[in-house]
Amino acid sequence: MKTTRIIFWISTTLIFLFEGVMPALTSQTEMALEGIRHLGYPDYFGPMITAFKVAGSLAIILPKVPARLKEWAYAGFVFDFLCASISTTVVDGFGFGSVFPLIVLAVLMVSYVTYHKLNAVDQRHAY
Secondary structure, three states: OHHHHHHHHHHHHHHHHHHHHHHHHHOOOHHHHHHHHHOOOOOOHHHHHHHHHHHHHHHHHOOOOOHHHHHHHHHHHHHHHHHHHHHHHHHHOOOHHHHHHHHHHHHHHHHHHHHHHHHHHHHHHHO
16 A cells, blocks of 8 residues: 555656646746647637646645545646647657657656545545
8 A cells, every 4th residue: 555655646746746736836937828829729728728737736636625536637738648649740740849748748647546545445444
């Protein structure tokens, strides 16, 4: 169980850093704004997606957030990563930019699976 807990915290922290901290700090840089425009999204899309990423990353990393809200956050990130991969592939063709969101999705899935393993153990110990 200790290994599962360590894997959960490492994977969840990586998601928190990639999807919460980095967008919060870099979303208004010219490079980020140009990236959104390059994919054909309107200017308001960047701040909106950043707000959702920060909220979602907080939802999955904070322990006292209700399980249903965590599920929605995980689902939102799945859509985000899949759409990022598809958008990049459509605009730039298939390459590393298309694969990277899928790598982050794999890290998210590790977080999700270990979250549920830990939750199942906590439920058994509650009775």
